[in-house]
Amino acid sequence: MSEPLVEVRDLVKHFPITQGIIFQRQVAAVHAVDGVSFDVMRGETLGIVGETGCGKSTTARLITRLLEPTAGTIRFEGQDISHLRSGQVKPLRKEMQMIFQDPYSSLNPRKTVGSIIAEPFKIQGVKEGQGERRRAVQELMEQVGLNPEHYNRYPHEFSGGQRQRIGVARALALQPKLIIADEPVSALDVSIQAQIINLLRDLQRDLGITLVLIAHDLSVVRHMCYPVAVMYLGKVVELADSDTLYQQPRHPYTGALMSAVPVPDPDLAAARKRQIPGGDVPSPTNPPPACRFNPRCPKVQDLCRQEEPLLAPKDGGSLAACHFPLTQAEAAERLGTAEHA
Amino acid sequence: MSPLLEVRDLRVSFSTDDGIVHAVDGISYTVDSGKVLGIVGESGSGKSVSALTVMGLTRFQNAEVSGEVMFDGQDILLASDQEMRRIRGNEIAMIFQDPLSSLHPFYKVGRQLVEAVQSHQGLSNKQARDRAVEYLAMVGIPEPKRRFEAYPHEFSGGMRQRAMIAMALINEPRLLIADEPTTALDVTVQAQILDLIARLQRELDTAVIMITHDLGVVAEVTDSIAVMYAGRVVEMADKREIFRNPEHPYTWGLLQSIPRLDRPRDEPLVPIPGRPPSLINLPSGCSFHPRCPYVRQRHREVDPMLEPLPDDPGHTAACLLPSETRKRIWQELAAGKQPEDVRAEVVEGGLA
Numbered sequence: 001m002s003e004p005l006v007e008v009r010d011l012v013k014h015f016p017i018t019q020g021i022i023f024q025r026q027v028a029a030v031h032a033v034d035g036v037s038f039d040v041m042r043g044e045t046l047g048i049v050g051e052t053g054c055g056k057s058t059t060a061r062l063i064t065r066l067l068e069p070t071a072g073t074i075r076f077e078g079q080d081i082s083h084l085r086s087g088q089v090k091p092l093r094k095e096m097q098m099i100f101q102d103p104y105s106s107l108n109p110r111k112t113v114g115s116i117i118a119e120p121f122k123i124q125g126v127k128e129g130q131g132e133r134r135r136a137v138q139e140l141m142e143q144v145g146l147n148p149e150h151y152n153r154y155p156h157e158f159s160g161g162q163r164q165r166i167g168v169a170r171a172l173a174l175q176p177k178l179i180i181a182d183e184p185v186s187a188l189d190v191s192i193q194a195q196i197i198n199l200l201r202d203l204q205r206d207l208g209i210t211l212v213l214i215a216h217d218l219s220v221v222r223h224m225c226y227p228v229a230v231m232y233l234g235k236v237v238e239l240a241d242s243d244t245l246y247q248q249p250r251h252p253y254t255g256a257l258m259s260a261v262p263v264p265d266p267d268l269a270a271a272r273k274r275q276i277p278g279g280d281v282p283s284p285t286n287p288p289p290a291c292r293f294n295p296r297c298p299k300v301q302d303l304c305r306q307e308e309p310l311l312a313p314k315d316g317g318s319l320a321a322c323h324f325p326l327t328q329a330e331a332a333e334r335l336g337t338a339e340h341a
Numbered sequence: 342m343s344p345l346l347e348v349r350d351l352r353v354s355f356s357t358d359d360g361i362v363h364a365v366d367g368i369s370y371t372v373d374s375g376k377v378l379g380i381v382g383e384s385g386s387g388k389s390v391s392a393l394t395v396m397g398l399t400r401f402q403n404a405e406v407s408g409e410v411m412f413d414g415q416d417i418l419l420a421s422d423q424e425m426r427r428i429r430g431n432e433i434a435m436i437f438q439d440p441l442s443s444l445h446p447f448y449k450v451g452r453q454l455v456e457a458v459q460s461h462q463g464l465s466n467k468q469a470r471d472r473a474v475e476y477l478a479m480v481g482i483p484e485p486k487r488r489f490e491a492y493p494h495e496f497s498g499g500m501r502q503r504a505m506i507a508m509a510l511i512n513e514p515r516l517l518i519a520d521e522p523t524t525a526l527d528v529t530v531q532a533q534i535l536d537l538i539a540r541l542q543r544e545l546d547t548a549v550i551m552i553t554h555d556l557g558v559v560a561e562v563t564d565s566i567a568v569m570y571a572g573r574v575v576e577m578a579d580k581r582e583i584f585r586n587p588e589h590p591y592t593w594g595l596l597q598s599i600p601r602l603d604r605p606r607d608e609p610l611v612p613i614p615g616r617p618p619s620l621i622n623l624p625s626g627c628s629f630h631p632r633c634p635y636v637r638q639r640h641r642e643v644d645p646m647l648e649p650l651p652d653d654p655g656h657t658a659a660c661l662l663p664s665e666t667r668k669r670i671w672q673e674l675a676a677g678k679q680p681e682d683v684r685a686e687v688v689e690g691g692l693a
Binding site: 051052159161189190191192193194195197198216218219220222223224242243246256257258259260261262263264265266267268269274276277278279280281335 | 483529533554555560580603617
C-alpha cells in the first residue's frame with residue numbers, strides 16, 4: 001500500500017460577494033468548495049468529475065495553492081501547505097505543476113516554444129547554462145512527441161494537439177511529483193484527444209508521476225483514472241475506484257451522470273433508462289439545506305431535507321454521501337445493463 | 342414522395358489571401374420529413390459551412406457556391422434574398438452552438454421571440470406574446486410568464502439553449518438545423534436538450550439535421566449518418582450500419598479513438614495519426630491518405646468517389662480498398678487488433 005502524496009481534509013473555499021463602493025461589506029458568499037476530503041496516493045491517477053460550478057477547478061487551484069483555502073487543510077508530503085505565504089509557495093511549485101484546458105490561451109503567443117518550456121527553469125533558477133537549458137528543453141520536446149528542431153517556432157505555428165503537448169512539456173520540466181490536469185483534452189478535436197490521453201497515460205506510467213485529472217467527460221476519466229471522485233455543488237458525493245463506480249454507481253447523482261452520457265452504440269442507447277434530474281443546478285450562493293441534491297433527486301425523502309448525508313462506505317465498496325443509495329437494479333437500469341445483469 | 346431537402350453536389354469555396362479554401366467539396370444528401378440526419382466530422386470538415394449554405398447564410402460572404410439545394414422542390418440557391426428571408430426562420434430554422442452569442446443581450450427574451458413570430462406571421466402583439474409564452478413552456482422553461490420579461494444574462498446556459506430552441510421552433514419550421522447544439526453544455530443538460538429536440542421532432546414531424554463531432558450524440562438521436570472529412574462525405578448509411586459495419590478508415594478511426602463507457606476500461610485507444618489537412622492545399626488522391634494506415638500507392642493518385650456497397654445500396658463509402666477487404670479489416674479491428682498488424686496481415690497479404 002503506497003502512502004498519500006496529497007491529503008485534503010475538510011477543504012472549504014468561499015468567494016465573498018461584496019456590496020458598496022468605498023465601504024465594501026460582504027453580503028453573501030459563493031460556496032465553491034464546501035468541505036471536501038480525499039487523499040491522492042503516490043503514483044496513482046485520481047479523477048475528479050462533475051458539471052460546471054461543482055467546484056472541481058477550484059479544488060485544483062487550492063491544491064496547487066493558486067488560491068488560499070477559507071478553511072481546512074492540504075498536506076503535501078506530510079507538510080501543511082494550506083496557508084503558506086507567497087514566498088514559501090515558490091519552492092513548492094517545483095513539486096506540483098498544472099496543465100490547462102485551453103492550449104490557445106495558456107501559451108504566450110510572443111514567446112518561442114523553447115522559451116515557454118524553459119520558463120520554469122528560469123523562475124526556479126535551475127539549469128542556468130545556455131546549452132544545458134537548451135538540451136533539457138529539446139529532451140522534453142522529444143519526450144512529448146514534438147520535433148526538437150521546432151525549438152524556435154511560435155505557438156501559432158502549432159496545431160491544437162501540438163500546443164497541448166507544449167503545455168505538457170512545460171509541466172514536466174521541473175520533474176514534479178504531482179501534475180494537475182484541468183480538462184486537458186476537452187478543447188481538442190476527437191481524433192487528437194486520444195493522442196493526448198495516450199501521452200499522459202504513458203508519461204504517468206514511465207515517470208511515476210502522481211496525476212489529478214479533472215474533467216467533465218466521464219468516459220475520459222474512466223479510461224485514465226483509478227479512484228474517481230464525483231463532485232456536486234462543492235461536495236464530493238461519491239468516491240470509488242473506477243471499476244466499481246462505473247459498474248454500480250451508488251449516489252443518484254452519479255447514476256444520473258452515467259445515464260446522461262451519450263454512448264456511441266445505438267442499441268445500448270435505446271436500452272438505457274434515462275434518469276435525468278430536472279431543472280438546473282441550484283446556485284452555490286445559497287445551496288439547498290441538508291443533502292444538496294435533494295431538490296432534483298428521484299429518491300428524495302424527508303430525511304434528505306433534514307440531515308446532511310456524510311460520505312460513508314456503502315456495500316460494493318464505494319463511498320457515497322447518500323441516505324438512500326441506488327440499488328443494484330436501479331444502477332443497472334441507468335447503465336442499460338439490466339438485461340445482462 | 343420526394344425528400345424535403347435534397348442537396349446535390351454542393352460546393353462552397355472562399356477566396357482568402359492564402360488561396361482558395363475548399364470548405365465544401367461536392368456533397369450530396371437527402372433528408373425526409375420527420376427524420377434526423379446526423380453529420381459527423383471534426384473542425385474544418387465543412388459540416389457547418391454546408392449547413393450555413395442551406396440556410397442561405399454564406400451568400401453575403403465572398404463565397405463561391407455551386408450545386409443544388411432543393412427544398413420542397415425549389416432550388417433555394419437560386420432564391421432571391423427577399424424570398425430567402427421568408428424561408429429562413431420560418432420554413433428552415435437553425436440552432437447554434439453558443440446560445441449567448443445568438444441571443445441579443447440588450448433585449449428581453451420574450452421580445453426576441455415575439456419578433457421572430459411577427460416577422461413571419463401577421464399576429465397581433467397579444468397573440469404573438471401568448472405564442473411565445475406557450476413555446477417557452479413547451480421547451481421546459483419554468484414560470485414562462487415571468488421568464489418572458491427576463492434578459493438572456495439572467496438565464497443559465499441550459500435555459501438559454503432552450504430559449505433559442507423555442508425561437509427556432511416558434512414558426513413550426515419544416516427543417517431544423519442544429520449545429521453542435523449541446524457541445525457547450527454539461528452532460529445532464531445535454532441529455533435534457535437532446536430529449537427535447539427528439540420529442541419536438543416527433544410531435545411536429547420536423548426534419549432535423551444534427552451537426553456534431555460527438556458520436557455518442559448521433560447514436561442517441563439520429564436515423565442516418567453522414568461522416569464528413571475535408572469537405573466531403575466519406576461515408577453515409579443508416580445509423581446502425583455506421584456503428585456495426587463501418588466501411589471507411591476514417592470512421593474506424595473515429596470509433597476507435599474515443600474512450601467509451603461500454604467497453605473494457607483497459608482497452609487502449611487507437612488515435613488517428615497526424616491531423617486534418619489544410620483545405621487550401623488538399624492532399625492528392627484520397628484526402629485521407631496521409632493519415633490512413635491502409636494506404637496503397639494508387640490511393641495517392643486516384644480520387645475515390647462515394648459509391649454504394651455491392652451488398653447494400655443504402656450504404657455508401659468513398660474508399661479505394663475493395664469492400665471485402667474493408668469488411669475483413671473492420672472485423673480484425675473490432676476484435677482488438679492494432680492497425681499496423683491488420684495492415685500487415687490483410688492489406689499487404691495481397692488481398693488488396
